[in-house]
Amino acid sequence: MSDTADRVQKIVVEHLGVEADKVTVESSFIDDLGADSLDIVELVMAFEEEFDTEIPDDAAEKIATIKDAIDFISSNS
Amino acid sequence: MNQPARRVVITGLGLVTPLGGDVETSWKNILASKSGAGRITKFDTEGQKCHIACEVKPADHEYGFDPVKRVDHKVQRQVDPFIVFGIDAAGQALEDAGLTEMSEQERYRAGCSIGAGIGGLPGIESESLVLANRGPGRVSPHFVHGRLINLISGQVSIKYGLMGPNHAVVTACSTGAHSIGDAARMIRDDDADIMLAGGAESTICPIGIAGFAQAKALNMSSNDEPEKASRPYDRDRAGFVMGEGAGVVVLEEYEHAKARGAKIYAELVGYGLSGDAHHVTAPHPEGSGAYRSMNMALKKSGLNTADIDYVNAHGTSTMADTIELASVKQLFGDDIANISMSSTKSAIGHLLGGAGAVEAIFCILAIRDQIVPPTLNLDNPDDGCEGVDLVPHTARKREVRAVLNNSFGFGGTNASLIMKAL
Structure with missing residues (x-):
């Protein structure tokens, strides 16, 4: 995984309490990692902190998988 | 009905x-x-x-x-x-x-x-x-x-x-x-x-x-x-x-x-509750709210004061302790000589909203193990403590058939529970 992917994975593991090897690029936050909609709000806030970026609400609503998060961060930082 | x-x-x-x-x-x-x-x-x-x-x-x-x-x-x-x-x-x-x-x-x-x-x-x-x-x-x-x-x-x-x-x-x-x-x-x-x-x-x-x-x-x-x-x-x-x-x-x-053959620790036989209608943080100086709460629990339980062996007091280590004690004396009359009363807040502090439940559990364990927990640091009992066994310093084995547990809160809210061995 890239540096961005590693950092995203670390945040997800810490926030959701899931095993690191369960967190793949394809993982869906809700379907695969047991998150609910409020967990995603919290994860998006954590990504904003970690990558010193702002993820607007309409963009945040489209983040459903690890890949969505990495893609947004990569193209906006 | x-x-x-x-x-x-x-x-x-x-x-x-x-x-x-x-x-x-x-x-x-x-x-x-x-x-x-x-x-x-x-x-x-x-x-x-x-x-x-x-x-x-x-x-x-x-x-x-x-x-x-x-x-x-x-x-x-x-x-x-x-x-x-x-x-x-x-x-x-x-x-x-x-x-x-x-x-x-x-x-x-x-x-x-x-x-x-x-x-x-x-x-x-x-x-x-x-x-x-x-x-x-x-x-x-x-x-x-x-x-x-x-x-x-x-x-x-x-x-x-x-x-x-x-x-x-x-x-x-x-x-x-x-x-x-x-x-x-x-x-x-x-x-x-x-x-x-x-x-x-x-x-x-x-x-x-x-x-x-x-x-x-x-x-x-x-x-x-x-x-x-x-x-x-x-x-x-x-x-x-x-x-x-x-x-x-x-x-x-x-x-x-x-x-279902469950293990039964004790029966909850009495519950009393009252309001002081006096002051937001201080108890009524005559302990009237505490007395009415305990008395209601006692009446509901069908027990007499002679049936109760242990009181787990609210006893927070404030001036209010002796007010509670006076109302316990009023309730028990001559039977006060036969009970033990202690405050486990001397050991674990005041758990505020958790206190009444934690102390109810200590009461239940006192019944189970036939032992009463101590009041720590009770070196010099205050005026008014005469004639009551406050279990200073060390726990004591004794008969414990039924227990009374008091809790009083800011706002003048009082609750008392009575539990007894089945």
Whole structure:
């Protein structure tokens, strides 16, 4: 995984309490990692902190998988 | 109508206290006259008037608390510590009662009544600072439901699928006792067969300590001798020591418990409650509210004062101790000579909304083990203590047939429970 992917994975593991090897690029936050909609709000806030970026609400609503998060961060930082 | 009254028994216990992360460790340390008090480690107390508390110890401590077994990692991150303590104590109680695997039909008849006196003060404090310093967009999406008082009952009901009454009492330091008493009435009134009932608190945070210190409720003169700070009935008592933790019991309808062959600790036979209608923080000087609360519980129990062997006092280590004692003397009359009365707050501090439930559990264990826990630091009993066995310093073996447990709270709210061996 890239540096961005590693950092995203670390945040997800810490926030959701899931095993690191369960967190793949394809993982869906809700379907695969047991998150609910409020967990995603919290994860998006954590990504904003970690990558010193702002993820607007309409963009945040489209983040459903690890890949969505990495893609947004990569193209906006 | 006119059906025989449904009886309520206790079939499970759960504790998180400054002296242990479970029932047996806490009780063993209480009986060994250990103190849970120390310098506050949760935050830097520089500038505070009070630097001591009875904190729940971390998992690596000899009698620490490890939430890993019963509280989901994600929940631990999202909620205030009082909820974590409450979920764990509720889980312990269900396990102890053998009720973790109930059928759907049973779970419709099983509920929760687990409250707190104050709720998520540490989280309200810290998130207010986030709001002030970094703006509303940084406030946690879990802020509200991670601080609400009824969210122990909420979390526990979700975790264990309990679909009966879902309730949470908020009566300051009487919360734990009211929670148990109210839940027992729900069973008696046929709203449920099983109720998880109790209370929790965790407000050892800068604004919690500062607030109680400003209200002149805390001991602020024993910062260098934390273990000696909580000294109920002693002439030199000077305010309470804040504790934290949770106590939860399984209340169960007697026939239900008997039919499944449950271990029955005791029967809850009396519940009394009253208001002082006097002052927001001080008790009525004649203890009239306390007396009426105890007397109501006694009448409901069908017992006489001669049947009661132990009183677990509210006894916070404040001036109010001797007011409570005078009202206990008034209630018991000549029988006062035969009872033992102690305050376990001398060992674990004042658990506020958790106190009544934790102390009810100590009462139940006193019945189980036929021993009464001590009042620590009672070196020089104050005027008014004459003629009462306050169990100074060390636990004592004695007959314990029935017990009275008192809790009184800010706002002038009083609750008394009477439990007896079956």
